Amino acid sequence: IISLATYSYLQEKNHIYTALDLKLKTAALTITSLLPANFHQKEMAYDENSTQLNSINRTALSNYAKNINITNLYTLILRDNQILFTSSSLTPTENNNFDQSNTDFLTAYDDANTQVYHTFADQQARLIEYQDKWGRFRSIFIPLYSADGSLYIAAADITIDSVSFQLNQLFNKIMLISAIFMLAIFVLFFMQTVSYRQQVKKLRCKIAQRTAELVQSEAKLNSIFEHSPVGI
Numbered sequence: 001i002i003s004l005a006t007y008s009y010l011q012e013k014n015h016i017y018t019a020l021d022l023k024l025k026t027a028a029l030t031i032t033s034l035l036p037a038n039f040h041q042k043e044m045a046y047d048e049n050s051t052q053l054n055s056i057n058r059t060a061l062s063n064y065a066k067n068i069n070i071t072n073l074y075t076l077i078l079r080d081n082q083i084l085f086t087s088s089s090l091t092p093t094e095n096n097n098f099d100q101s102n103t104d105f106l107t108a109y110d111d112a113n114t115q116v117y118h119t120f121a122d123q124q125a126r127l128i129e130y131q132d133k134w135g136r137f138r139s140i141f142i143p144l145y146s147a148d149g150s151l152y153i154a155a156a157d158i159t160i161d162s163v164s165f166q167l168n169q170l171f172n173k174i175m176l177i178s179a180i181f182m183l184a185i186f187v188l189f190f191m192q193t194v195s196y197r198q199q200v201k202k203l204r205c206k207i208a209q210r211t212a213e214l215v216q217s218e219a220k221l222n223s224i225f226e227h228s229p230v231g232i
Contacts, residue, residue, distance in 0.1 A: 001178055001181060001182055001185075002178075004178075005174050005175070005177075005178040008174055009170065009171060009174050012170050012174070013167060013170065016163075016166055016167065016170065017163075020138065020158060020163065020166075021127055021140070023068065023070070023158075024070070024127070024138070024139070024140040024156045024157075024158060025125075025127075025140055025142070025156075027064070027065070027068060027070045027073060027156040028073070028140050028141075028142045028154040028155055028156040029142065029154065030064065031061065031073055031074075031075060031087070031154045031156075032144065032154065034057075034060045034061055034064055034073075035057055035060070035075070035087055036053070036056075036057075038146065038147050038148075039057075039086070039087070039146075040075070040077065040086060040146035040150055040152045041146060041148055041150060042148055042149075042150040044077070044086065044106065045106075046105065046106050050105050050106075051105075053105070054087070054104055054105040057087040057088075057105075058087070058088060058089060058090055061073040061074070061087060061088065061089035061090075062089040062090040064089075065089040065156075069158075069162075070156050070157070070158055071137065071157045071158050071159050071162070072088070072089055072134075072137070072155075072156065072157035073088070073089040073155070073156050073157075074086075074087060074088035074089065074103065074155050075087045075088075075152055075153065075154055075155070076109060076112075076116065076141075076152060076153040076155060077150070077151070077152045077153075078117075078120045078151070082108055083108070083109040083112045083116060083117070083120075084106050084107065084108055084109065085103050085104065085105065085106070085107050085108075085109055086105060086106065086152065087105070088103035088104075111132045111133055112132070113128065113130040113132065115128050115130070115141070116141055116153070119141045119143055119153060120143070120151065120153065123143045123151065124143070125140065125141065125142045125143065126140070126141045127139070127140045127141075128141075129160065135159055135160075135161075136159065136160040136161070137157040137158065137159055137160060138157070138158050138159075138160060138163055139155060139156065139157045139158075140155065140156055141153050141154075141155045142154045142155070
């Protein structure tokens, strides 16, 4: 039962991670369709329209992230060896009055994981778990090219706590099923044991009764031998 429960847990865990990773990938690739056409350009710069545009982008990404239960959606560029946000959804920490300016248009991602820099360098998608000032996440970073050929990254996060919650639910479910299965086996074993003991008890009674009958029969036969007036 323990081996089966362990195997089942590992299989379901792999399924959960596969589904989450596919969800992250789909969300990150959808970002492009949520942002304005030709949003990412080599000469991106802050101007008088940036504040309004940033608000529109934030709302679009936040609504989509909320609908599919993704923690964060955002895009990044690399400029002068520094990673900058170009768009971002409203994170849960920001909903709790966190400094929202940290993820505004063209603000620095000052504690970006080194793997993000590697993604810009080799232009290969990465799916990693890391921690920054917003929390611990499982994230995907997908390098994309804009219409003018400039490179940017579309990213999606889900908190490790969310992943752990799903794994805990899975673990509790498997443990409950295993406990019910073990209880059923115990009940069957108990019933079999009681039945076996009853059969043994009946058999012993029959043996005792048969033994008594044999003893009585032998006593009668001995009495006949001892008191018979005829030689045998």
